Amino acid sequence: MNSGRHQARGFTLVEVLVAVAIVAIALAAGSRAAGTLIDNAQRLSDVTVAQWCADNRLVNMKLAKQFPDVGESSFECQQGGQTYTVKMLVRPSFNPNFRVVDTGVADARGTPLVRLSVILPRY
Numbered sequence: 001m002n003s004g005r006h007q008a009r010g011f012t013l014v015e016v017l018v019a020v021a022i023v024a025i026a027l028a029a030g031s032r033a034a035g036t037l038i039d040n041a042q043r044l045s046d047v048t049v050a051q052w053c054a055d056n057r058l059v060n061m062k063l064a065k066q067f068p069d070v071g072e073s074s075f076e077c078q079q080g081g082q083t084y085t086v087k088m089l090v091r092p093s094f095n096p097n098f099r100v101v102d103t104g105v106a107d108a109r110g111t112p113l114v115r116l117s118v119i120l121p122r123y
Contacts, residue, residue, distance in 0.1 A: 046082075050105035050113035053077035053084050058103060058118050065123035068099055083108055097122040 011019075057077070061068060074087040089102040104115045 012029050045080075046107060047113050049080045049082065050084050050107070051116070052078050053086055054103040054114060054116045057086060057088070058101065058116065061101070061120060067122045068097070068120065077105070084113070085110070093119065110117060 015025075057075075068088075068090045070090050070092055072087065072089050073086060077084045077086050085106045085108075087104045089104075091100045091102070093100050098118065099120050100122055102115065102117045104112060106112050
């Protein structure tokens with residue numbers, strides 16, 4: 001039957017520490033991945049709203065049938081509770097009946113978010 005020795009059952013301290021280390025590494029990797037997803041979602045939201053700012057300005061110019069003067073201008077755009085800085089550069093094209101309008105939008109920190117270019121005709 002029993003030879004006088006009792007066999008211990010369960011895990012050793014080293015096995016438990018290895019298991020805890022593995023779980024900690026997995027949780028840290030998951031946390032980093034979740035943080036990256038959150039950052040990407042915020043960036044996508046910022047870029048989308050910045051594009052709305054640029055699109056709104058360009059569509060207003062088209063609807064007003066306004067032939068813009070060559071030069072650079074900037075203005076602020078309030079969209080989604082944020083303030084964005086929009087810079088427009090109007091350049092002549094090879095055809096004098098068209099203008100090239102480059103629009104760049106940056107956030108409040110000055111980080112560029114989106115750049116759009118369109119060609120506007122003379123009406």
